[in-house]
Amino acid sequence: MLTLKQSRRLTTVLTGTLSWALALLLFFPILWMLLTSFKTELEAFATPPQFVFTPTLENYLHIQDRSGYFKYAWNSVFIAFGATALGMLIAVPAAYSMAFFETRRTKGTLLWMLSTKMLPPVGVLVPIYLLAKQFGLLDTRTVLIVIYTLINLPIMVWMIYTYFRDIPRDILEAARMDGASTLQEIVQVLLPIARGGLASTVLLSVILCWNEAFWSLNLTSSNAAPLSALIASYSSPEGLFWAKLSAVSTLACAPILIFGWISQKQLVRGLSFGAVK
Amino acid sequence: MNTTTLPTAPRTTAPAARAARAMRRLGPGWFLVSPSVALLLLWMLVPLAMTVYFSTIRYNLLYPGDNDFVGFENFYYFLTDAGFVPGMLNTLLLVGSVLLISVVLGVLIAALLEAAEFPGRGLVRVLLISPFFIMPTVSALIWKNLLFHPVSGILAALWKFFGARPIDWLAEYPLLSVIIIVSWQWLPFAILILMTAMQSLDQEQKEAARLDGAGPLAIFWHLTLPHLARPIAVVVMIETIFLLSVFAEIFTTTSGGPGYASTNLAYLIYNQALLQFDVGMASAGGLIAVVIANIAAIVLVRMLGKNLTEKY
Numbered sequence: 031m032l033t034l035k036q037s038r039r040l041t042t043v044l045t046g047t048l049s050w051a052l053a054l055l056l057f058f059p060i061l062w063m064l065l066t067s068f069k070t071e072l073e074a075f076a077t078p079p080q081f082v083f084t085p086t087l088e089n090y091l092h093i094q095d096r097s098g099y100f101k102y103a104w105n106s107v108f109i110a111f112g113a114t115a116l117g118m119l120i121a122v123p124a125a126y127s128m129a130f131f132e133t134r135r136t137k138g139t140l141l142w143m144l145s146t147k148m149l150p151p152v153g154v155l156v157p158i159y160l161l162a163k164q165f166g167l168l169d170t171r172t173v174l175i176v177i178y179t180l181i182n183l184p185i186m187v188w189m190i191y192t193y194f195r196d197i198p199r200d201i202l203e204a205a206r207m208d209g210a211s212t213l214q215e216i217v218q219v220l221l222p223i224a225r226g227g228l229a230s231t232v233l234l235s236v237i238l239c240w241n242e243a244f245w246s247l248n249l250t251s252s253n254a255a256p257l258s259a260l261i262a263s264y265s266s267p268e269g270l271f272w273a274k275l276s277a278v279s280t281l282a283c284a285p286i287l288i289f290g291w292i293s294q295k296q297l298v299r300g301l302s303f304g305a306v307k
Numbered sequence: 308m309n310t311t312t313l314p315t316a317p318r319t320t321a322p323a324a325r326a327a328r329a330m331r332r333l334g335p336g337w338f339l340v341s342p343s344v345a346l347l348l349l350w351m352l353v354p355l356a357m358t359v360y361f362s363t364i365r366y367n368l369l370y371p372g373d374n375d376f377v378g379f380e381n382f383y384y385f386l387t388d389a390g391f392v393p394g395m396l397n398t399l400l401l402v403g404s405v406l407l408i409s410v411v412l413g414v415l416i417a418a419l420l421e422a423a424e425f426p427g428r429g430l431v432r433v434l435l436i437s438p439f440f441i442m443p444t445v446s447a448l449i450w451k452n453l454l455f456h457p458v459s460g461i462l463a464a465l466w467k468f469f470g471a472r473p474i475d476w477l478a479e480y481p482l483l484s485v486i487i488i489v490s491w492q493w494l495p496f497a498i499l500i501l502m503t504a505m506q507s508l509d510q511e512q513k514e515a516a517r518l519d520g521a522g523p524l525a526i527f528w529h530l531t532l533p534h535l536a537r538p539i540a541v542v543v544m545i546e547t548i549f550l551l552s553v554f555a556e557i558f559t560t561t562s563g564g565p566g567y568a569s570t571n572l573a574y575l576i577y578n579q580a581l582l583q584f585d586v587g588m589a590s591a592g593g594l595i596a597v598v599i600a601n602i603a604a605i606v607l608v609r610m611l612g613k614n615l616t617e618k619y
Contacts (some may be wrong), residue, residue, distance in 0.1 A: 038423075046425030052416060053594035056495065060437055062447050062461065078464045120342050127339035139344065146347050148604035150552045152576040154354035154595035156361060156589050159580070161354070187343055241442040243555035244573075248581065258555070261444040265451070265559040272452050279445040289441035291433050296478040298503040301496070303540040306504045 054114075055090070061284075067276035074273040089277035097260065097278055106256035106282075109171050110239035113178035114232055120179070121186035122228070126216060129194035130202060141190065143184040144303060151244050162249055170255045174246060178239045185238070185300055186231055192304030193227030194220070216222050230296030237297075240286050257282040314351050355597070356483035361590035370582035385579075388588075393567040394575040397482055398599075401489065401571055402550040408490045409546060410539060413497025418527060421505045432502065439495035443555040450488045451477060451560045481561045481569035493549075497542045504538035505531070544607045551600055571594050 054061075066074050068085035093099045128136045158177070159168075167173040197220070205219045221228065243258040261282060265274045270299055290297065299307050349569035362381050364374045385391060416435065420428065438446065454461050463473035476484045508531060516526050554573045557563055563570035563578065568580070576596060580589030 042423040042425050045419060045423040046427075049416075049419055049425065049431045051420075051426065053431040057434040057437055058461075059446070059449050059454060059491070060441065062453055063445075066453060075459050077459045078467070079459065079461055120346065123339035124343040127337070139340065140521070143343070143347060145353055145604060147548055148600050149351060149355070149594075150573065150596045150600045152552060152554075152573045153593040153600070154358060155577065156580050156586050156593060157354040157357035160357075160586070180346060183343060183347060237440065241440070243443045244552065247444075247555060247558060248577070258442050258444045261442070261448060262555065262559050265444075265448055275448060275452065279449065283441050285443055286442070287440045288436060290436070294433075294436060294499060295503060298500055301545065302500055302538065303545075305541045306500055306505070306538045 053121070060287075063276045064280055066273055067280045069273050069276075071271065071273045074276070089273045090281075093274075093277055096274060099260075099278060099281065101279075102255055102257045102260040105171060105254055106240055106258075109174045109178065109254075109256055110236045111170070112175040113182065113239050114235040116175065116179045117182050117186050117235055118228070118232065121183060121190055121231075122216075122221075124187050125190035125194055126220065129191050129197075130199065140188065143187055147181070147184050155248060158245075159248065169250045169255075171252045173249055174254065174256070177245050177249075178242060180244075182235050182238055185303070186235055189231045189234065189300035190224070190228065192299060192307075193224050193231075196227075197223055224241045226296070231292050231300060233293050234297050234300040237286050237289055308533045340486070340565055358593050358597075361586050364587055366586040366590075368586060373417065381587040382595075385588050385591045385595065388575075390567045390570055390575045390578070393571050394570050396572040397567075397569060398551065398573075400482060401486055401553060402547060404486050405490050405550055406495055406543060406546055408486075409494040409497040410542060413501050413542065414532075414535060414539070415503050416456050416480045416494075416498050417501035418531060420502060421508075422523070436495045436499045438491050439493070439499060441492070443492065444559050446492055447488055447559040450484070450491070455484060477561050478565060481565065485553075485556055485560065485569050488560070489550065489553055492556075493546055500538050500542050501535060504535055508534050540610065547607060548600075548605055551596075551603065572599070 065081075068087070069080070069083055070086055070088065073080050073083050080145055093191055128140065162168045162173045201217060201223070202215060205215050210218065240256075241258065243262070246256050246259045250256070257264075257278075261275070261279055264271060264278070363376060363378060365377050365380075368376050368516050386428075415586075420432065420435075441449075452460075457463055457473050457475035460473075460476075462476065466473045474480070513526060513530060516530060521529070552573045553571060554577065557569055557571065557574045561569040563574045567575075572592070573596065575591050576592040579592055
């Protein structure tokens, strides 16, 4: 018969071992990508797969002249931050008014915004493609910025709304008593208090834009293609390019992975539309 | 909030007064909300109206100018297309199995992590949620080239190690392969949400139950699971939205093949529109996808909509 202390320790050991095994299993593809990025193409293709090898920086050093990496990276940065800035500009006022001047329509409007996310992109692929073509916007960063702003807007409004709802109204009322205008009230009182929440909203929007692949694959080719499209271009020809693919992929995913690790708890609120905190 | 309208408010007929009253009723913040609402309304209505229009005309980009009204012909051709039935089935299988895998395993893994404090728990958490942050095109290609590859993939090596014939995953089990890739991306999402929700579970309540002699299974069943009802609902809803439109993972691995073996509705419509240039038929397909998403949405919002807003 185990004592209570012994059985607690046994639980810890078993839980820990199983959790670590599962974590390594789920993380393995990412680890393997990272390892492969430091191999030569021959080692990357070797059978059986090599776990021990002399690492080389070759794939990273020649990343620019082999894939034009920086153009795509810049497109990703420009589009993700452009769409996020535009989205914040539209979402913050909406969330402000919904959180502090709630009407009978507020809940309905919020749910309706959520429902626009249910519209499958393929349902509007054809018209968006033709409209973009008509206005000469195919393969431009502008079209992706506009689309990403619109598809992330509901999430941003929801997320900011839930953060604003947590702010005590007295603070805003005090500012109003002191004669602050609405704009002053937002800029000088509200935004500093909600800084953390707004930062996580920005982060979530950047992550979603950065990883988006349906519109970037369908609306861009060489000019405005972000990293998600560059990587897809590695899928067509069969051949010895896995080490290069791994290096490009590692660079493309690293910033987002780090963002995700830093802000995992705050992201939950946005991803669950405020339902889980 | 402060809409204390009198039941016998005098009716003014002046249009200006009426407009002012309407604005008051909308609340002082209406002009702050309207940009968001107007943009989303445009984003929904304009393309959708165009899709409806295109679906009723003959419209192939290869034959410009020949745009007669054809009624429901496009729908007829889309619904009787060789790809439609497999596309529908594959969509349902993909959404259903990924939901099942991510919710069941997600609950179990989240519960496991909460079962005991062990060394490196924070790091385990980070490793478990990482795949969610990998962009879809990368995860698809990593699985295709480094894991599924029949000659030098890790799985082939594993199979050979146990003396089995290596499997050419994408050719022999294309849909299963796509399901594995997509589950790998979305299970971490479920873990992330459920883990966070689990942490807000009242520890005192758990402790009290334990002192009352409840075993770990009883605690899981009667305390943890009910507490997770809402986060599970959220996971199901968000994942359904994204899983109905899985595209990049198919585009970069199997291209929907062999045949239609891994074609889902999204890929089928893309194929009609941008590979065969049949705008009319693709639009009809798009509308069918919208109808399906709406059925799912109505069911889900009925189930979860109250759940989402009632807290506020």
